[in-house]
Amino acid sequence: MRNYLILSCIILGALxxxxxxxxxxRDVEIVRKQLLGAKDSAKYLDTYNQLGFLLHLNSADSxxxxxxxxxxxxxxxxxxxxxxxxxxxxxxxLLLKGLYSQALSSYAASYGVSxxxxxxxxxxxxxxxxxxxxxxxxxxxxxxxxxxxxxxLAASIPRDSVxxxxxxxxxxxxxxxxxxxxxxxxxxxxxxxxxxxxxxxFLAIDQQNADRFLNLNQPQKAGPIIxxxxxxxxxxxxDYHYLEGxxxxxxxxxxxxxxxxxxxxxxxxxxxxxxxxxxxxxxEVQRELIKAYDSKKDIAKSLYYHRLLVKALEEKxxxxxxxxxxxxxxxxxxxxxxxxxxxxAAKNKRIIWLTGIIVIGLILLIIVIWQFKRxxxxxxxxxxxxxxxxxxxxxxxxxxxxxxxxxxxxxxxxRDDTLDSGTRQQLYDELERDTRQVLLTFDNLxxxxxxxxxxxxxxxxxxxxxxxxxxxxxxFSRAILANDLKIIINIDxxxxxxxxxxxxxxxxRNLLHNAIKHSPAGGNITVDMFDEGKFVRIAVTDQGxxxxxxxxxxxxxFGRPDNGNPKGGAGMAMTIAxxxxxxxxxxxxxxxxxxxxxxxxxxxxx
Numbered sequence: 001m002r003n004y005l006i007l008s009c010i011i012l013g014a015l016x017x018x019x020x021x022x023x024x025x026r027d028v029e030i031v032r033k034q035l036l037g038a039k040d041s042a043k044y045l046d047t048y049n050q051l052g053f054l055l056h057l058n059s060a061d062s063x064x065x066x067x068x069x070x071x072x073x074x075x076x077x078x079x080x081x082x083x084x085x086x087x088x089x090x091x092x093x094l095l096l097k098g099l100y101s102q103a104l105s106s107y108a109a110s111y112g113v114s115x116x117x118x119x120x121x122x123x124x125x126x127x128x129x130x131x132x133x134x135x136x137x138x139x140x141x142x143x144x145x146x147x148x149x150x151x152x153l154a155a156s157i158p159r160d161s162v163x164x165x166x167x168x169x170x171x172x173x174x175x176x177x178x179x180x181x182x183x184x185x186x187x188x189x190x191x192x193x194x195x196x197x198x199x200x201x202f203l204a205i206d207q208q209n210a211d212r213f214l215n216l217n218q219p220q221k222a223g224p225i226i227x228x229x230x231x232x233x234x235x236x237x238x239d240y241h242y243l244e245g246x247x248x249x250x251x252x253x254x255x256x257x258x259x260x261x262x263x264x265x266x267x268x269x270x271x272x273x274x275x276x277x278x279x280x281x282x283x284e285v286q287r288e289l290i291k292a293y294d295s296k297k298d299i300a301k302s303l304y305y306h307r308l309l310v311k312a313l314e315e316k317x318x319x320x321x322x323x324x325x326x327x328x329x330x331x332x333x334x335x336x337x338x339x340x341x342x343x344x345a346a347k348n349k350r351i352i353w354l355t356g357i358i359v360i361g362l363i364l365l366i367i368v369i370w371q372f373k374r375x376x377x378x379x380x381x382x383x384x385x386x387x388x389x390x391x392x393x394x395x396x397x398x399x400x401x402x403x404x405x406x407x408x409x410x411x412x413x414x415r416d417d418t419l420d421s422g423t424r425q426q427l428y429d430e431l432e433r434d435t436r437q438v439l440l441t442f443d444n445l446x447x448x449x450x451x452x453x454x455x456x457x458x459x460x461x462x463x464x465x466x467x468x469x470x471x472x473x474x475x476f477s478r479a480i481l482a483n484d485l486k487i488i489i490n491i492d493x494x495x496x497x498x499x500x501x502x503x504x505x506x507x508x509r510n511l512l513h514n515a516i517k518h519s520p521a522g523g524n525i526t527v528d529m530f531d532e533g534k535f536v537r538i539a540v541t542d543q544g545x546x547x548x549x550x551x552x553x554x555x556x557x558f559g560r561p562d563n564g565n566p567k568g569g570a571g572m573a574m575t576i577a578x579x580x581x582x583x584x585x586x587x588x589x590x591x592x593x594x595x596x597x598x599x600x601x602x603x604x605x606x
Contacts, residue, residue, distance in 0.1 A: 049085040064093025084113035100136045121162040124153045128169045147173040164192035164201045219255040263292050458500040466491040472508040484522045491529040503580045510573040511540045511600050518544030541599040547592040
């Protein structure tokens with residue numbers, strides 16, 4: 001029963017690494033209830049795996065099935081800790097069914113996940129489990145290697161219950177150790193166990209000491225220890241370890257030559273195993289009974305148990321054969337699933353890469369289009385600026401050169417001392433008019449240059465609308481008087497605007513100057529205000545010749561003056577006025593028909 005004693009220690013170590021203790025059947029029901037009440041998915045998986053491990057004492061098949069289902073759930077949730085536990089349960093089920101090579105594969109998978117998590121306790125337990133599987137396979141070299149690797153990890157967590165069980169397991173797994181070495185290991189285990197007051201570890205140490213004394217043919221030393229094991233296991237409800245204690249008791253009687261007492265113990269083990277559903281004890285008990293009856297020379301009963309053993313082994317072989325077939329199908333299905341997952345992962349990776357490339361391509365395309373549009377707009381703006389500069393030079397040549405040339409001519413005439421006073425006054429009036437025209441043109445140009453400057457900012461102040469129009473009227477008072485014009489300003493004196501006074505003065509003067517220039521002598525110019533709620537609209541109306549539709553469309557185009565008009569065009573003033581009004585958040589337009597005068601409008605926020 002040596003392998004089953006080792007298995008008992010491994011099981012106890014696994015329970016310790018799960019940080020919980022169980023009393024087999026009683027606790028299976030407790031864990032089932034905990035499973036029903038588990039709400040958190042991680043807690044549910046942990047409890048599910050605990051239940052699966054407990055069931056190995058009753059059914060290796062159940063443990064295997066719980067392990068497979070637990071692995072599926074844990075994989076979906078990407079719960080690595082639960083994945084490691086599930087692999088361990090699968091391995092335990094395979095080990096108990098005698099499928100040692102397959103168990104090794106699952107234990108190795110559990111170790112790999114635990115290593116990734118740096119879970120030293122479960123790494124130690126997994127290595128010792130692999131050592132046990134190699135022991136069942138008869139590979140003593142691997143058994144020693146893996147048990148030593150497990151022992152080496154104990155140095156990293158010297159004060160842990162799992163470490164104490166690692167010392168016990170190492171002693172159990174290596175019977176060739178000297179008595180001093182075994183004593184040293186067990187004493188280390190006792191030292192750690194005392195820290196935690198853990199009776200489970202003391203029981204495992206007692207099991208190893210009793211086994212050692214029986215192997216040394218010292219039943220008198222083993223007897224008291226075995227009795228202590230049975231008392232502790234029964235008190236704690238540890239059914240499996242109680243059965244192990246009975247197995248040691250049967251060996252104790254056998255070593256003393258009391259075969260009948262040993263046989264009675266084996267019958268008791270068989271009965272308790274049947275009641276607790278621990279099926280794997282059946283064949284082990286039958287083997288021990290055959291040995292017992294052989295020593296008593298009872299051939300009939302020996303043959304009887306031989307037949308029972310053969311039958312049990314055949315049933316077990318048939319069950320295992322079917323299980324192996326199912327397991328191979330399961331393993332193949334798992335391989336197919338893993339292959340499909342790898343293929344899907346590769347496809348998903350390609351999709352992600354392609355999506356990324358497409359997104360980057362679209363971004364680059366958008367950038368290229370944006371840059372192209374920006375370059376195109378810049379080119380259009382450069383062309384417009386070039387055309388603008390050409391027209392500006394043309395306008396300046398006309399609006400400055402013509403009045404200045406006339407001024408020079410008038411100056412030459414004024415040098416003539418023979419001119420009478422009336423003619424001389426007329427020349428002075430013309431000289432003043434031309435000079436004012438040049439001054440107004442200069443003002444327009446100055447405003448345009450300031451408005452184009454990058455550092456220029458509009459300055460909003462409170463402006464009385466009527467006062468600023470009266471100021472414009474005063475500015476052209478001599479021209480108004482000379483042409484016998486009447487300026488009618490219909491503006492509510494209470495209306496104020498929050499705007500840039502310099503810009504508004506510029507616009508008002510240019511509109512009024514335009515109306516004066518095109519009004520007949522003795523005509524009226526009307527400035528009306530219309531309240532439009534949040535806005536105010538101004539209309540400047542003259543009784544001039546008016547304009548056709550073609551000239552109206554070209555009025556706000558910054559170009560050469562309208563030479564078709566004998567009094568000259570608006571020049572660049574209207575274009576600048578429109579630009580400035582729009583920058584104040586307003587709008588400007590004109591309404592005119594040939595022979596019906598012209599009305600200029602602008603609308604601004606109050």
